[in-house]
Amino acid sequence: MASGGTSRGRFARLRPAIGETIIGAGVLVLAIVMVWQTLSIPVSPIYAQVGPTIVPIITALALGMLGILLLVAAVQGGWQTAEEKEVAPDRAALLWIIAGLVLNVLLITWAGFTIASVILFVCVARGFGSKAIVRDALIGAAFALVAYIGFAKTLGINIGSGLVENAIERVIGSEGG
Amino acid sequence: MDAFSQLLNGFAVALTPINLLWCLVGTTLGTAIGVLPGLGPALTIALLLPITFKVEPTAAFILFAGIYYGAMYGGSTTSILLNTPGESASIITALEGNKMARAGRGGPALATAAIGSFVAGLIATAALAFIAPEVAKVAISFGEPEKFALILLAFITVSAAFGDSPMRGLTSLAIGLTIGLIGLDELSGRARLTFGSPELLGGIGVTILAVALFAIGEALSVAEARGPAAQELRPRASADRCSIGRHARFGILLFWLRALSASRRTPRLQRHGLPKRTRAGRHPRHNPLDPSPPQLSRPSKL
Numbered sequence: 001m002a003s004g005g006t007s008r009g010r011f012a013r014l015r016p017a018i019g020e021t022i023i024g025a026g027v028l029v030l031a032i033v034m035v036w037q038t039l040s041i042p043v044s045p046i047y048a049q050v051g052p053t054i055v056p057i058i059t060a061l062a063l064g065m066l067g068i069l070l071l072v073a074a075v076q077g078g079w080q081t082a083e084e085k086e087v088a089p090d091r092a093a094l095l096w097i098i099a100g101l102v103l104n105v106l107l108i109t110w111a112g113f114t115i116a117s118v119i120l121f122v123c124v125a126r127g128f129g130s131k132a133i134v135r136d137a138l139i140g141a142a143f144a145l146v147a148y149i150g151f152a153k154t155l156g157i158n159i160g161s162g163l164v165e166n167a168i169e170r171v172i173g174s175e176g177g
Numbered sequence: 178m179d180a181f182s183q184l185l186n187g188f189a190v191a192l193t194p195i196n197l198l199w200c201l202v203g204t205t206l207g208t209a210i211g212v213l214p215g216l217g218p219a220l221t222i223a224l225l226l227p228i229t230f231k232v233e234p235t236a237a238f239i240l241f242a243g244i245y246y247g248a249m250y251g252g253s254t255t256s257i258l259l260n261t262p263g264e265s266a267s268i269i270t271a272l273e274g275n276k277m278a279r280a281g282r283g284g285p286a287l288a289t290a291a292i293g294s295f296v297a298g299l300i301a302t303a304a305l306a307f308i309a310p311e312v313a314k315v316a317i318s319f320g321e322p323e324k325f326a327l328i329l330l331a332f333i334t335v336s337a338a339f340g341d342s343p344m345r346g347l348t349s350l351a352i353g354l355t356i357g358l359i360g361l362d363e364l365s366g367r368a369r370l371t372f373g374s375p376e377l378l379g380g381i382g383v384t385i386l387a388v389a390l391f392a393i394g395e396a397l398s399v400a401e402a403r404g405p406a407a408q409e410l411r412p413r414a415s416a417d418r419c420s421i422g423r424h425a426r427f428g429i430l431l432f433w434l435r436a437l438s439a440s441r442r443t444p445r446l447q448r449h450g451l452p453k454r455t456r457a458g459r460h461p462r463h464n465p466l467d468p469s470p471p472q473l474s475r476p477s478k479l
Binding site: 027030034037038041042043044051052055056059060062063066067069070073079089090091093094096097098101124127128151157 | 224342344345347348351352354355358362364365367368369370372393396397399400401
């Protein structure tokens with residue numbers, strides 16, 4: 001994001017930093033969303049003075065002010081130190097981990113805990129530089145199954161059953177019966 | 178004297194071999210579950226509740242106490258070594274302990290956490306057994322002005338985590354307050370910032386926040402800067418002092434704060450602020466993007 005890091009000195013300081021600008025703008029947008037959401041809270045006239053909206057409004061105002069200040073700081077060159085700017089972030093690694101998290105959230109409801117966890121595990125391992133996908137999947141499956149069986153059998157807590165879990169239940173059930 | 182004889186009686190029951198064994202089982206189980214990021218003491222006890230159905234009541238209490246302390250300690254292990262606290266109590270451990278681990282002093286950090294919680298826990302529990310009735314009187318007299326002052330103090334102590342940038346510290350504080358506002362308003366019962374989603378009515382729990390901010394944040398940060406992170410782990414020769422006196426001071430302060438405050442969220446932040454004052458200047462803090470302030474705004478769910 002802050003690609004202006006290679007040219008240091010006075011000139012680089014004046015260049016707006018993209019990453020920091022996004023953060024400042026994000027805070028500002030959050031403040032606006034908060035004001036919009038707060039104004040939609042129905043307020044009873046009894047709470048006219050100090051009601052459910054007072055703290056959200058104060059927080060939104062603070063966020064708005066801070067967002068503007070952050071934007072100003074970002075336009076003036078951002079707050080990353082020179083050494084931080086020089087290290088190029090490993091964006092592929094970040095994308096792998098974020099993809100794993102998103103897939104986990106999407107899959108856990110219908111595919112079940114084990115499949116979602118294995119996919120998350122493989123993605124994170126890939127993000128950290130592992131290339132052996134099959135090995136990672138096996139390790140992840142072992143961890144996920146131990147965790148699932150531990151919770152489901154010994155503690156009686158369902159942490160998300162799906163295709164794999166139901167199949168295992170059936171196998172265990174038929175053996176036990 | 179009555180309290181003392183009752184305490185001795187309690188020790189007599191607790192120190193029988195079978196009960197000590199249950200305590201060992203409890204601490205082992207508690208530590209095993211507690212090291213998992215996201216599972217704090219309260220959650221661990223809730224998870225292990227079915228196990229105690231098979232145990233007689235006294236042993237069950239001892240088992241629970243063991244689980245509780247084991248989970249507390251287990252939380253400090255992941256906080257120090259992986260910078261992933263499982264619950265709100267160990268966020269502060271992560272702030273300080275992980276820096277020690279990164280400086281090659283993970284062992285001393287773990288020992289300090291263990292000795293510190295042992296000494297402070299011993300003092301606080303013993304003090305509670307003896308003077309709890311007196312303190313309860315003070316606690317009951319705690320009214321709204323005092324609570325306000327306590328929360329104000331917590332807000333001020335948050336500034337200790339700001340690092341070199343008050344602006345970014347305040348921003349994370351404001352974002353934390355925003356997250357804390359999600360859910361039902363305690364006074365009027367109105368839904369705030371839920372976007373019409375019934376799942377958000379209960380608010381966002383401390384555990385979810387801790388895992389999201391610390392565990393995922395740490396994973397992303399390490400993955401993004403693969404090389405430099407590994408180089409940080411060089412050992413250092415300087416020895417660590419585990420000051421028993423500081424632990425003792427700490428235990429006494431902690432006991433007062435715990436006994437006095439009705440809500441559990443303020444003492445942790447003050448607890449963080451207090452030792453900072455007692456050893457000013459020992460650790461220069463350089464962690465401006467520390468996401469600890471969001472913890473402040475969240476009423477304890479556990």
